[in-house]
Amino acid sequence: AQTVTQSQPEMSVQEAETVTLSCTYDTSESDYYLFWYKQPPSRQMILVIRQEAYKQQNATENRFSVNFQKAAKSFSLKISDSQLGDAAMYFCAYNRDQFYFGTGTSLTVIP
Amino acid sequence: GAVVSQHPSWVICKSGTSVKIECRSLDFQATTMFWYRQFPKQSLMLMATSNEGSKATYEQGVEKDKFLINHASLTLSTLTVTSAHPEDSSFYICSARDGGTDYQPQHFGDGTRLSIL
Numbered sequence: 001a002q003t004v005t006q007s008q009p010e011m012s013v014q015e016a017e018t019v020t021l022s023c024t025y026d027t028s029e030s031d032y033y034l035f036w037y038k039q040p041p042s043r044q045m046i047l048v049i050r051q052e053a054y055k056q057q058n059a060t061e062n063r064f065s066v067n068f069q070k071a072a073k074s075f076s077l078k079i080s081d082s083q084l085g086d087a088a089m090y091f092c093a094y095n096r097d098q099f100y101f102g103t104g105t106s107l108t109v110i111p
Numbered sequence: 112g113a114v115v116s117q118h119p120s121w122v123i124c125k126s127g128t129s130v131k132i133e134c135r136s137l138d139f140q141a142t143t144m145f146w147y148r149q150f151p152k153q154s155l156m157l158m159a160t161s162n163e164g165s166k167a168t169y170e171q172g173v174e175k176d177k178f179l180i181n182h183a184s185l186t187l188s189t190l191t192v193t194s195a196h197p198e199d200s201s202f203y204i205c206s207a208r209d210g211g212t213d214y215q216p217q218h219f220g221d222g223t224r225l226s227i228l
Contacts, residue, residue: 033216035216037219042221043149043202043204043221043222044219044222045155045204045206045219047216047218050216091154091155095216095217098145098160099145099157099206099217101154101155102154103153103154104152104153104154106152
């Protein structure tokens with residue numbers, strides 16, 4: 001089974017500042033997808049961003065961007081101009097035949 | 112975007128009761144749906160993969176007779192927790208893929224909070 005590691009159980013960021021959440025994964029495959037999901041207190045899983053492994057260009061969605069390092073098997077999420085609504089659990093996920101989720105990072109946004 | 116509806120959102124029932132949770136893809140067809148279980152402050156644990164028209168594939172350690180899955184149509188999968196006991200109390204989430212390939216993102220239902228007294 002693939003493993004996805006999020007080494008930061010908790011992170012905090014000042015409102016309007018930038019924060020980076022780390023994620024590493026283990027795979028022997030060359031084609032796969034990576035995702036970041038957000039789970040606010042309502043516990044709904046919300047797709048934040050996704051990255052195709054065959055694309056070298058890092059994905060960007062408004063204030064959210066990733067740093068995808070395929071050789072290092074690293075997939076970090078950068079949140080710019082943090083907002084109070086960004087506070088949530090963030091899960092990194094690897095997908096090829098099925099999804100594998102990391103253990104999550106709890107992000108607190110300080111006003 | 113793709114919407115997955117999960118019902119009910121919260122169930123409280125007595126020990127020994129069987130509980131059915133429904134997962135529907137509202138605006139797309141899903142040949143495959145997934146059922147997860149999530150304990151507080153933990154990640155999602157895949158329980159089983161639900162395949163339309165065939166038997167579900169269960170993950171190791173998940174009791175097939177305890178967690179019955181039926182995927183009778185392209186838009187509906189159900190999870191029945193049979194003879195539920197307090198240790199079955201948890202948050203259950205379903206998801207579905209929009210599209211035929213394995214690489215599409217999963218769209219999640221809002222989850223069901225199950226409390227067994």
